[in-house]
Amino acid sequence: MSLIHATPHAEAPVPTLAPRERETLRHIxxxxxxxxxxxxxxxxxxxxxxxxxxIRTKLNINSTAELTRLAISLGL
Incomplete structure (x- = not known):
């Protein structure tokens, strides 16, 4: 899906997420x-x-849908 890659969140500084934050994001x-x-x-x-x-503060994300899009784009 090209829309996922075109979102600003796909380019967010993901390495700043702690391992437990990434795991939490994956579950949600x-x-x-x-x-x-x-x-x-x-x-x-x-x-x-x-x-x-x-996570929402670090990546300027406001909704669970945006969190889910980010997780998918990261392969979580």
Whole structure:
């Protein structure tokens, strides 16, 4: 899909994401809820929420759809 690669988020500084942030992003993009993601990762729901807030801030992303597009473009 060329639209994914044309978005500014596909060119975002992804290396700035911590490994746990990338893992969180992968779970959310796969359709997991915050609680399911927390259980898979052995974290609290609040920690998952904090990771996602940091990702959104770092990459200037406002919606779960944008997060999902980013994850797909990264192959997560």
């Amino acid at each position: 993009a796969a359709g997991c809820t915050y609680l399911q993601t927390a259980r898979h990762m052995g974290l609290s729901r609040h920690t998952v929420d904090a990771y996602l807030r940091r």
